[in-house]
Amino acid sequence: MRDFSYLRATSADAARQAATLPGAMLLAGGTTLIDLAKCGVAEPDMLVDITHLRGLDRIEIDERGAILGALARMGHVADHDDIKSRFPAISEALWQAASAQIRNMATIGGNLMQRTRCPYFRDPSNFAACNKRVSGSGCSAIGGVTRGHAVLGTSEACIAMYPGDLATALVALDATVHLGDRRILVDDFFLLPGTTPDKEHAIEPGEMITAIEIPSSAAARRSTYLKIRDRQSYEFAAASAAVGLELESDGRTIRDLRVALGGVATKPWRAHAVEAALKGKVLEPNAVRTASLLAVEGAVDHGANRYKIELAPRVVARAILKMGETA
């Protein structure tokens, strides 16, 4: 890891301004940034440490929803009683992510800025070509070992999978990112790779994530995050689903449904087609399984990741049916 200068920010405004200096980056929990600096992927000239700022780690919940400060840590949000009861998918996505140590370090804002685990992206000394690292340099993953790569939202420039769990649940629950006074849906905060895979987030120089807002809803209260992976714990998703469900008073007709996929796409992947196919219908296993196939509409495999196209709809269906059983 090459050396850099270090600045401990004394205010959020000072941090945002300092981070616009050439080569400067904001440092929060460091679980992505320090790791990538050691890999030679991130090469900051200056790190602006925001972890000593006060007041940005709030977890506030009322009838309208939850506000999670950018510096609230993953583990604290996961264990928060009101998050567990009103937004179970958020708690479940968080406690199934990373390890307890990493969850004590990693912040909610930093979690949204987490980078892909694509092994080619992470290894510049062996793989010079990576459009995410160096625009126009090519993609080493296409034609390479692709078991962990995306099948949805890919482009000819990049097939790197978005690895996060939290953002998948946030997208399902229509959460919003606060960038100071600017608000943007989490779904819109993440960008498709297209021809510019190096640009992953709709955040501009001088902006900083200050909070995440999750609106309350019946679907959020009855939500879950189902994560399927190669190991039982401490592993990224092979495929995951965040699902929120609201039934009509008859207890069987679907009034509201939220579905988002993780582990299979280049960004947190909202499955609107599944939701539309099931809203107004009776919750019934065969209908759910058939509709869940729509989750992977347009999927493109690169050989070894083909299993995700079969796996993802099953994960979605199982999550919806599980929510249906929790009357």
Added chain:
Amino acid sequence: MTSKTTIPVHLDINGRHHTLELEPRVTLLDALRDRLGLTGTKKGCDHGQCGACTVHVDGERVLACLTLAAQAEGRTITTIEGLAREGELHPVQAAFLEQDAFQCGYCTPGQIMSAVACIREGHAGSDEEIREYMAGNLCRCGAYPHIVAAVRQAALEVAS
């Protein structure tokens, strides 16, 4: 820009105060091991994947390999060397000995620091929960069944 500038870093470790002149890139792990001779905290993967470097910062378990020493200024740091009190082993240390919860021992300091926090967090209520919340500490010897037994035993002792 390769800055050779060092910065003063004040660290509170196991109840003792230290002042070091460090390059900003120095991790808490390297500061502990290479500058302070506190080699109980182990360097395994150095990328946040193995848990061998687990220490407590302000009472919570974190990875020293992904923490800059400068970030830990003003925090209270506890390492494996700070666990025993007046020559008496911490109950988790004693349980690891009793349950033979290691083979080569390299991951053990990280396992013990993680286990102390796991119990304190209230995440040691069942074997399943212990396995989930200890998942960030790898043991390549595969001593996992005995590690779970040690955490279970220590959790019961701490509760009683």
